[in-house]
Amino acid sequence: MIISIANSKGGVGKSTLAVHLAAWLHAQGHTVTLADCDTQHSSSEWIREAIPEVKIVRLDDANAILDQLPQLAQETDYVVADGPGSQTETSLALLLRAELAIVPCKASMLEVRALAKATDVLRRAQDIRQGLPEAVIVLSMIGKNYRLTKDMKDAAAALKLPMARNALTLRQIYADAPGQAKVVWQMGSRAKEAATEVENVFHEILPSAVRSKQLRKSREKVA
Ligand SMILES: Nc1ncnc2c1ncn2[C@@H]1O[C@H](COP(=O)(O)OP(=O)(O)O)[C@@H](O)[C@H]1O
Numbered sequence: 001m002i003i004s005i006a007n008s009k010g011g012v013g014k015s016t017l018a019v020h021l022a023a024w025l026h027a028q029g030h031t032v033t034l035a036d037c038d039t040q041h042s043s044s045e046w047i048r049e050a051i052p053e054v055k056i057v058r059l060d061d062a063n064a065i066l067d068q069l070p071q072l073a074q075e076t077d078y079v080v081a082d083g084p085g086s087q088t089e090t091s092l093a094l095l096l097r098a099e100l101a102i103v104p105c106k107a108s109m110l111e112v113r114a115l116a117k118a119t120d121v122l123r124r125a126q127d128i129r130q131g132l133p134e135a136v137i138v139l140s141m142i143g144k145n146y147r148l149t150k151d152m153k154d155a156a157a158a159l160k161l162p163m164a165r166n167a168l169t170l171r172q173i174y175a176d177a178p179g180q181a182k183v184v185w186q187m188g189s190r191a192k193e194a195a196t197e198v199e200n201v202f203h204e205i206l207p208s209a210v211r212s213k214q215l216r217k218s219r220e221k222v223a
């Protein structure tokens with residue numbers, strides 16, 4: 001399965017989500033490729049140290065993405081593609097190949113309004129592919145006393161994009177993680193709440209990827 005992290009705005013939490021998703025899928029016992037399609041290469045450098053078992057590829061242009069993603073999807077159970085922060089052909093290519101698009105969005109009215117523009121490319125892909133890829137908004141960097149306002153719900157509904165119930169909170173630990181080359185559940189007790197919320201987000205949006213501990217153990221034995 002190819003999952004693309006898509007929002008053509010920078011700094012919304014794409015790479016953070018991509019790295020944690022790849023790491024979480026690996027922890028569930030799946031084989032995973034992280035396709036780093038951002039020329040800054042931040043997610044591939046981060047995951048290389050955090051979870052060396054995740055395969056890394058860097059695909060910088062649309063042709064490479066269109067050509068190589070299907071093959072990569074044959075080689076590992078999941079391909080997580082971290083997209084660039086711009087509306088390029090690269091973004092479109094990713095969405096033409098993905099089965100699921102996860103759209104991180106900062107939780108403010110301004111950001112949700114900006115989503116219409118930031119998801120233009122997604123709509124183009126869905127138009128070409130008769131509704132595919134399936135897409136879901138995940139709110140990132142929500143404040144402690146945050147409430148999802150009716151305005152924000154309406155704005156998301158107008159885009160015909162579902163919004164995950166679970167979200168990622170604004171926490172220093174996420175900003176510290178890449179510097180330590182770790183994902184939050186490798187960062188001890190200080191990161192416990194973050195680890196739980198990440199887990200909750202992925203359980204909600206990818207229930208079919210969840211593996212029980214027992215199943216994971218028996219798979220490890222076979223491997
Ligand atoms: N939930 C969060 N809480 C605090 N900081 C965050 C959170 N998610 C991401 N960040 C930080 O915000 C910045 C942008 O995140 P990043 O994942 O690189 O976004 P993008 O890939 O969309 O540009 C980074 O410095 C990152 O460490």
Ligand SMILES: [Mg+2]
Pocket residue numbers: 014015016038042083
């Ligand atoms: Mg990024």
